[in-house]
Amino acid sequence: MLIAIIVSFLAGVTVVVSRxxxxxxxxxTSLFKSTFYNYIFGLMGSVLVLLVMHFxxxxxxxxxxxxxxxxxxxxxxxxxxxVCTVSISNAVVTRxxxxxxxLLMFVGxxxxxxxxxxxxxxxxxxxxxxxxxxxxxxxILNLWFDKKSDSESQISAS
Numbered sequence: 001m002l003i004a005i006i007v008s009f010l011a012g013v014t015v016v017v018s019r020x021x022x023x024x025x026x027x028x029t030s031l032f033k034s035t036f037y038n039y040i041f042g043l044m045g046s047v048l049v050l051l052v053m054h055f056x057x058x059x060x061x062x063x064x065x066x067x068x069x070x071x072x073x074x075x076x077x078x079x080x081x082x083v084c085t086v087s088i089s090n091a092v093v094t095r096x097x098x099x100x101x102x103l104l105m106f107v108g109x110x111x112x113x114x115x116x117x118x119x120x121x122x123x124x125x126x127x128x129x130x131x132x133x134x135x136x137x138x139x140i141l142n143l144w145f146d147k148k149s150d151s152e153s154q155i156s157a158s
Contacts, residue, residue, distance in 0.1 A: 016098055016102055019090075020093060022034050022035075022086060022093075023089070023090050023094050025037065025090075031091055032087075035087045100142070100143065103135065103142075107132060110131065110132035111132050114129055
């Protein structure tokens with residue numbers, strides 16, 4: 001359990017660091033080039049991990065039923081959604097603090113997870129909803145206090 005917590009924490013760290021790095025690359029090149037490089041290097045890293053796992057772990061891959069029916073085409077949307085996520089992150093990271101964008105993405109994930117739980121498994125978690133609402137309220141309060149602090153510092157400077 002402790003290893004899973006540590007790995008999850010490190011995954012969160014890498015998300016923030018990679019988002020900031022991608023945004024800097026987008027500022028130097030372009031939004032589309034930085035997204036392209038993100039996916040090319042991600043593909044190379046994934047292939048490397050796959051090869052290492054193949055020789056040391058022998059992973060089991062789930063079989064995708066072929067031919068696909070029209071209601072199974074969502075299986076292939078992960079890459080397109082990832083491109084959208086990286087592109088949007090690259091575009092907004094330079095305009096919003098890393099803290100705020102991380103919280104906004106977390107809130108989006110919580111509420112999307114709640115909606116998906118309702119749609120897919122027909123279950124609802126009041127605890128997740130209340131947690132998402134608490135984080136949203138905290139984010140709003142943080143933004144409000146930051147705005148108030150910025151306006152007070154501008155008044156005292158003039």
